[in-house]
Amino acid sequence: xxEFDRVSLSLGSxxxxxxxxxxxxxxxxxxxxxxxxxKTVLLEAIAGLHRPERGRILLRxxxxxxxxxxxxxxxxxxxxxxxFPSMTxxxxxxxxxxxxxVRKAEAQREVAGLLERFGIDHLADRYPGTLSGGEQxxxxxxxxxxxxxxxxxxxxxxxxxxxxxxxxxxxxxxRLHREDDLTIVQVSHSRREAHLLATRMAVIIDGAxxxxxxxxxxxxxxxxxxxxxxxxxxxxxxGTVTANDGGHATVDVxxxxxxxxxxxxxxxxxxxxxxxxxxxxxxxxxxxxxxxxTMTGTIVQVVENGPIAEVRVNSGMELTVVLTRRSxxxxxxxxxxxxxxxxxxxxxHVIRR
Amino acid sequence: xxxxxxxxxxxxxxxxxSLPWWRQRRRQHIDWCTVWFCIMGxxxxxxxxxxxxxxxxxxxxxxxxxxxxxxxxxxIGSVLLTFVAGANAVLLLIxxxxxxxxxLARSRPSRFKGVVESIVDIPLILPHTVAGLLxxxxxMRRGWLGAPLSEIGLSFEDAxxxxxxxxxxxxxxxxxxxxxxxxxxxxxxxENVARTLGAGTFTTFRTVTLPLSLRHxxxxxxxxxxxxxxxxxxxxxxxYYPFIISTLIYYSFTTDGIHTSRxxxxxxxxxxxxxxxxxxxxxxxxxxxxxxx
Numbered sequence: 001x002x003e004f005d006r007v008s009l010s011l012g013s014x015x016x017x018x019x020x021x022x023x024x025x026x027x028x029x030x031x032x033x034x035x036x037x038x039k040t041v042l043l044e045a046i047a048g049l050h051r052p053e054r055g056r057i058l059l060r061x062x063x064x065x066x067x068x069x070x071x072x073x074x075x076x077x078x079x080x081x082x083x084f085p086s087m088t089x090x091x092x093x094x095x096x097x098x099x100x101x102v103r104k105a106e107a108q109r110e111v112a113g114l115l116e117r118f119g120i121d122h123l124a125d126r127y128p129g130t131l132s133g134g135e136q137x138x139x140x141x142x143x144x145x146x147x148x149x150x151x152x153x154x155x156x157x158x159x160x161x162x163x164x165x166x167x168x169x170x171x172x173x174x175r176l177h178r179e180d181d182l183t184i185v186q187v188s189h190s191r192r193e194a195h196l197l198a199t200r201m202a203v204i205i206d207g208a209x210x211x212x213x214x215x216x217x218x219x220x221x222x223x224x225x226x227x228x229x230x231x232x233x234x235x236x237x238x239g240t241v242t243a244n245d246g247g248h249a250t251v252d253v254x255x256x257x258x259x260x261x262x263x264x265x266x267x268x269x270x271x272x273x274x275x276x277x278x279x280x281x282x283x284x285x286x287x288x289x290x291x292x293x294t295m296t297g298t299i300v301q302v303v304e305n306g307p308i309a310e311v312r313v314n315s316g317m318e319l320t321v322v323l324t325r326r327s328x329x330x331x332x333x334x335x336x337x338x339x340x341x342x343x344x345x346x347x348x349h350v351i352r353r
Numbered sequence: 354x355x356x357x358x359x360x361x362x363x364x365x366x367x368x369x370x371s372l373p374w375w376r377q378r379r380r381q382h383i384d385w386c387t388v389w390f391c392i393m394g395x396x397x398x399x400x401x402x403x404x405x406x407x408x409x410x411x412x413x414x415x416x417x418x419x420x421x422x423x424x425x426x427x428x429i430g431s432v433l434l435t436f437v438a439g440a441n442a443v444l445l446l447i448x449x450x451x452x453x454x455x456x457l458a459r460s461r462p463s464r465f466k467g468v469v470e471s472i473v474d475i476p477l478i479l480p481h482t483v484a485g486l487l488x489x490x491x492x493m494r495r496g497w498l499g500a501p502l503s504e505i506g507l508s509f510e511d512a513x514x515x516x517x518x519x520x521x522x523x524x525x526x527x528x529x530x531x532x533x534x535x536x537x538x539x540x541x542x543x544e545n546v547a548r549t550l551g552a553g554t555f556t557t558f559r560t561v562t563l564p565l566s567l568r569h570x571x572x573x574x575x576x577x578x579x580x581x582x583x584x585x586x587x588x589x590x591x592x593y594y595p596f597i598i599s600t601l602i603y604y605s606f607t608t609d610g611i612h613t614s615r616x617x618x619x620x621x622x623x624x625x626x627x628x629x630x631x632x633x634x635x636x637x638x639x640x641x642x643x644x645x646x
Binding site for chain 2: 012044068069070075076077078080084085086096099100143144146147
């Protein structure tokens, strides 16, 4: 539906370098990356607000590289919602209809329906400056879908909301994606939002697309150390394959041996990615288990965060384990005590370097 | 009575004995920074007030003469001509200066943009006589623009168009710079959203950007108008006649002496003050969209 063919453009300090990606109809596509990576520039390029210096952009099978934004039929919602301060809520929602020449009576009917659908009919005559963040966001969404786009671009729409409103809004977005048959492209630097919403995603770092694909694959089996680090894999270890027995490899990491599943041949440099919640922690020397990787260590830090806790263990290298806070209390885990960590070979994602 | 009236002051704790008002006042915190700022500001305002009081005391001592001057057709005509010519210059500035200000506000920094900005500012830094000379040389009957325009019947020397064009020249930076500042304050995101909703560039400008810049347009127009109606040297070079206020005062000063020119000046002060005060009152809420304030 949207295709970037080796697109490059620069805009002040932001730039995109040779980006190729394709977004399919019905995708909930996430563009993630650290601040200043060029995510918003990419989103605005889809909307037609920046013209690439090189490469082509295709929309619905046709090249639209030079097509102006008002002719693309793409909705856009910014992080700050960008409501028109000089117009009421109803004026904002009906703006697209007005400039497209929809008759007044019809536009009013459409606007009334949208206000009701988004639960903002009581705000119709208010000005944006008097609305809360959540209300502004619903107005911005209603305004964007009023012109019935088939693609909706969202630029970090959740970042300015409090946690409670965020949860509600995630539900709204899921419903919108489902009910309106929309292709949604959302820029975010939140891995959590990507986990909850994305069907496919791209990772952009320093203006370059470093990973793209199904969201679960990118999030659980990243293609590079850089991506693994960005998407928040807690334990990333560099090592060398010492033996491979039909896909069951032995990897040396700083003198400690790990077993993992990979096709990497002996002598190959690899990076092991181990999610903190895939590591099992036991007190003392531990028990015999089916896990292929077991190591002893000493707790160096326990950080409680709501119902969960991160436990950092020194076992020759520092590994992070995620437990429930109740487990931490039941096992009386404090810095200094000895523990055993175990990880299944299947829980280790191997990146070949 | 005074002490009783202050006994409910929120600064007074419960059960405290009532203090005389002057002692209570001393207990309040004094923000000396603000006090000094007020004193320094008052000195500046004071000079203007003193100057006006000075002229007022002299003029009000002879109200008959003042009234005679104020009601003379020459003064009324001159005041009207000045205000109308100034408004005319401002209208032209709105028409031509607004697009220029928008382009300057939205274009990326470049050497070319810097040059254009400097050209816009030239009337600000030039001595007014030089500005007048520039206008005269360009619009005189043999000037680059004056010659072709006089052929189609538009003459500038000692004519109303000459007054307008001189006012426009000296007032333009005030309008363009204020307007540009206003456009810069309108977030580009608003325009981007309008574009994606189906509005073309001009529709976006007309429906989104311009309404949000009205306060700046108004401020720029008032500044430019004020500058235009106060111009003397720039105007006198190309259009000594018809008399605008400043040329009339100069003429009166050189022919009739201080007495009449002072009366005209006082009339102008009163009229200008009334007009500007009225304009400010009328546009207090212009461009404000938050209904909480």
